Structure formats: C-alpha cells, structure tokens
Amino acid sequence: MSDPTDTRLRADAQASLRKIHERSLGARMWSWRYVVLRRIAQVTILLLFFGTAHWGWQFPGDTPLLTGNLSSSEFMGLLPMTDPLAALQIFLTGHLLTREALIGAAVVFIFYLLLGGRVFCAWVCPVNMVTDLAGWLRTRLDIKPLFHVPRNVRYYVLAAALILSAITGVAAFEWVSPVGMMHREIIFGLGFGFLALLAIFLFDLLILKNGWCGHLCPLGGFWSLVGRGGQVRVRFDRDTCTHCGACGAVCPEPQVLNLKKLEERGLVYSGECSNCGRCTALCPENSLNFDLRALIRKHNAQARD
Amino acid sequence: MTGKTTTRREFLLKAAQGTAMAATGGLLWVYLLRQEARAHPYALRPPGALVEKDFNATCIKCGQCVNACPYDTLKLAGAGGSLPIGMPYFIPRDIPCYLCPDIPCMRACPTGALSPDLKDINDSRMGLAVIDLENCLSWKGLRCEICHRECPLKGKAISLELHPRAQSKHAMFYPIVNSDFCTGCGICEKACPTAEAAIRILPHGMVQGRIGEHYRLGWTFDTEISQDFKPAETAPPAVQETTVPDKAPGVDYLNEGEP
Numbered sequence A: 001m002s003d004p005t006d007t008r009l010r011a012d013a014q015a016s017l018r019k020i021h022e023r024s025l026g027a028r029m030w031s032w033r034y035v036v037l038r039r040i041a042q043v044t045i046l047l048l049f050f051g052t053a054h055w056g057w058q059f060p061g062d063t064p065l066l067t068g069n070l071s072s073s074e075f076m077g078l079l080p081m082t083d084p085l086a087a088l089q090i091f092l093t094g095h096l097l098t099r100e101a102l103i104g105a106a107v108v109f110i111f112y113l114l115l116g117g118r119v120f121c122a123w124v125c126p127v128n129m130v131t132d133l134a135g136w137l138r139t140r141l142d143i144k145p146l147f148h149v150p151r152n153v154r155y156y157v158l159a160a161a162l163i164l165s166a167i168t169g170v171a172a173f174e175w176v177s178p179v180g181m182m183h184r185e186i187i188f189g190l191g192f193g194f195l196a197l198l199a200i201f202l203f204d205l206l207i208l209k210n211g212w213c214g215h216l217c218p219l220g221g222f223w224s225l226v227g228r229g230g231q232v233r234v235r236f237d238r239d240t241c242t243h244c245g246a247c248g249a250v251c252p253e254p255q256v257l258n259l260k261k262l263e264e265r266g267l268v269y270s271g272e273c274s275n276c277g278r279c280t281a282l283c284p285e286n287s288l289n290f291d292l293r294a295l296i297r298k299h300n301a302q303a304r305d
Numbered sequence B: 001m002t003g004k005t006t007t008r009r010e011f012l013l014k015a016a017q018g019t020a021m022a023a024t025g026g027l028l029w030v031y032l033l034r035q036e037a038r039a040h041p042y043a044l045r046p047p048g049a050l051v052e053k054d055f056n057a058t059c060i061k062c063g064q065c066v067n068a069c070p071y072d073t074l075k076l077a078g079a080g081g082s083l084p085i086g087m088p089y090f091i092p093r094d095i096p097c098y099l100c101p102d103i104p105c106m107r108a109c110p111t112g113a114l115s116p117d118l119k120d121i122n123d124s125r126m127g128l129a130v131i132d133l134e135n136c137l138s139w140k141g142l143r144c145e146i147c148h149r150e151c152p153l154k155g156k157a158i159s160l161e162l163h164p165r166a167q168s169k170h171a172m173f174y175p176i177v178n179s180d181f182c183t184g185c186g187i188c189e190k191a192c193p194t195a196e197a198a199i200r201i202l203p204h205g206m207v208q209g210r211i212g213e214h215y216r217l218g219w220t221f222d223t224e225i226s227q228d229f230k231p232a233e234t235a236p237p238a239v240q241e242t243t244v245p246d247k248a249p250g251v252d253y254l255n256e257g258e259p
C-alpha cells in the first residue's frame, strides 16, 4: 500500500492516503464489498453446476438446473451457453459446430460484449479466486518482482492457441486450460488438476505478480479484446482525484489506471480492466465509480462545463 | 522507458529472444497436446461418439453427457490420469452402459461429439466384447452363460454354440460374440462372475483385423462378381463333416429342462 508520508506526493494526495489508513473498521470492511460480491458470484455459479451434477438439482420440473460446466452448459433446459473461445478453437480444428453450440457461444459472447471488460475473469472464473489470493498474499509479504514481463504476452498466447488448434487438430487451449481443469475437477471429481493450480498460485506468489491472469491467460486476453466497447465501465472524476495512486496499488491490471489516459477519457478505457471494482471501493475521494458508458459521457460533459 | 534509441543490434537481439521464447513455449505446448490427445487405445466412449480424432477435436469437455446419464456410467477424465483430459469415458466393469432407448447422453451433447446421427441405441458401437477362451467358465465346460443371458441383444450380439461331447452327458455351450451386433455396452463384462472378467470390452481398433481387398471369398454372397472373378455356377452342397446323432448326447437341460 502507498505510504501517506511519502514526500514526493502532493499534499492533497498524502491526505487522501491518510484517509485510507485512518478508516474505521466498518469502512474497511465496506471497502471489501466487491470482493465479497465477486466471491459470492463465483461460488454460486460453481454451486449451481455442482448441485446439478451431484444432487440432481432440477428446475423447472425435471429439467436439470444448470448442467455442464463453463466450457458449455445449459440453464433450465432453455438457455445454452458455450465458451466462445472454445468454440472458435474447435472451429479452427476444421469441425463444424452444431447449431446449439453456436447459439450458446453467441449468447455468452454478446453478454460479455455488452457488459464489457473482463467481467468473466473477475466475477465468474474460478481460477481468479486462486490468483487473487496469491496477489493479496504477495502484497502482504511484500515480495519484490523477479523480472518484468509485458502485459501483452497474453495476446500472443491467444494467437498461439488459435494457430496451434489449426495445426494440431485439437482445441489447443482447452486441452491445457487450468480454468477448465479447475472447474471440471470441482464439478466432476478430482484428478491432478489442482497441481496446475498450485503451480499458478506459486508462480503468482513468488515469481510474477498477477502472472497468470494479468500476463499469460489467453482467455483473459480474449475477453480483454471483446470487452473493450462494453457498457459497464469505471468512471473517473478528474476534479476530485488527488493522484494519490491508491487505486493503482490494489488494481491487478494497474496499467489501465494510467492517470494521463484517465484524465483524457474520463473512464477506464482498456478492456484489460476486469471490472473487479477494487479501485472504486478503495478510492478515498470517491473518484472512481461503476457507471454505464452512455451516462459517463453525459456526466463528464457536465463536469467539464 | 528510457528515452534512448534502440540500436540495430539491440533490436535484433530482442527479436531473437522473442522468437526463442515463442518457439520454446510453442514446442512445449504442442508436446503437451500430443501427450494428452494421442488417440488412446483403451478409452471407451459414450454411444454415438465420433471416431477418436474427430471426437478429440469436437468434445468441449463440458460433462453434460455425464450429467445426463441416469446410471452414472460416464465419467470425465481428470488431469494427469491415463486417459485424455476432460473427456467422457466409462469402465464397464464398474458401470456399463445400459443402452437407454432415448440416448440421453447423446441428446445432451451440445457439440455433436456424440453424433445425433445415432438414431437407434442398438446401432451404437462403443467397443467390442472379447472373450478370453482360457478363462471363460463356459469354455471350460461349466454352464455359466451369464453374459449371454444378460446381453440386451441376446442371441444376436452373443449367441451360444452347442458342442455335444461324445463321452459326456454334458454338452459345451460356447458363448460367441458377433461384431455385427455387439454395441460394446459392457453389460456382459459387468456380469461375468470370474475374478477378472473373462469377457471384456475393447475398442474395435485393438481387436479387429481387416481382411484386405485382395481376398475374394467365393463362397459368400457379398462377393462382387467381376470380369475376372466368377464363382462356380452352382456351389456344391456343403458337406457335413461330423454327423450329429438324432439326439445329442449333451442335453440343454438348463434351457429346455431334463428330458
């Protein structure tokens, strides 16, 4: 966490940081609200899958409630959902998809396209729970970086996944994906997938901060590209911001909180933002808030006048 | 970033380093895929599964077939096991496929990896039952025949061949599997009473040969008559090698009752 006594900061920024440090216990808890909500969302989704698979949860009537897993599923016998990246890889292996799978992929794709950012990453993906824990622990233990890896490596991994799918004839990422492994092994029983997760945990904790989700995961890269134009964004009020930098310190993708870009655009523009909400809950000046893109434009125009 | 301009040398070095990283990563990845996705000789797939190569490509590893199976037959392979990761399989000796007429597993499959072309469950070919003649109780002369009785396609997929014996009242009843009908459901393997099943399901590729084009079986009706191959106008009547006595010394008292 940034230091309120850091003399390189402006006086008002120091005051902002002091506000955070002096927060009451209640306020401190309140600043965890999005983390709690995200965990609830992630666990609920897992639970719905698990309950359907193991306890035969059915609704309505005798249709399975939520069958399958994040790769492909069906909700209440009505709504098919398919991971569009998995579908794309299968398509690249030279196999036509069924109509059901295509509709499912379109449903998921459009949902996140409209919502925006990497909502999947922060609110749905189970691996996020592991990497968040590693990131949190790493900050607490103050482990210094070993080396620097550019954030855009994930797009190369994504490209490689698509190319390798075409070359090898199997969906290249799906066959090694820790996301799929974790989900499958929780829902359908244990294999050695937890070793892969342990590896990710240790990698994130000791080697590269936010290493997997923030640098390598091609699924995250995919959603970054898709979520660019989404509607739910974090709004930035430049008049209240004191440049204390507290947001960047908690953000798993701090490059999206580049202050110069924020001031230009008035919102967190990059699709790499996972809409996790950590910054909005933490900002002592309340300068960052979730909002709809259209409303942000209006808000900022008014603020400028 | 430092404001200094990168020299040509630095640029080339960077490019080389990047390429090396990508190549190493890519090779490792391909190796992993090869290891995982090589067509597995022992995996038994749900009814309607496409051939292994296409199945590997299209199955999205969602487990909807697993959830749909009312008998808990199907499982998804875990990571690091001996079967390709995340794909459905079954072990007949644990739970066989009970050949649901409405094929729920296939209908649940969103990708067509379990092909909707399968209209009748009895046309599914998950594998082929193979009998270990040395350990089959019936082939030892005991009246077991459990596999025959349990087979949902009894009389077609497994039939009994009666072999009377000259010296004994007891005939031999040999269970014989017919690959034209066997679905590979594995109910027989599950039912077999020997300590290790003497009848088991194997993928076709592991047990079935192929005769090749160059053999002409003149005595079958399927053989195509061509310019350079004409079977005899009228086949000589088949000669019965051993004459079976009117009343066999062996008696099927189990199925027909004691005379």
Ligand code: SF4
Binding pocket: B046, B047, B068, B069, B070, B071, B072, B073, B074, B096, B097, B098, B099, B100, B103, B104, B105, B106, B121
């Ligand atoms: S046919 Fe029935 S028993 Fe056999 S695998 Fe499918 S759902 Fe299970």
Ligand code: SF4
Binding pocket: B058, B059, B060, B061, B062, B063, B064, B065, B066, B087, B088, B108, B109, B110, B111, B112, B113, B114
């Ligand atoms: S339902 Fe189809 S795609 Fe899903 S695991 Fe079963 S075979 Fe694979």
Ligand code: SF4
Binding pocket: B128, B129, B150, B151, B152, B153, B154, B157, B158, B177, B181, B182, B183, B184, B185, B186, B187, B188, B189, B201
């Ligand atoms: S696997 Fe066994 S029980 Fe099933 S059809 Fe074949 S012979 Fe019959």
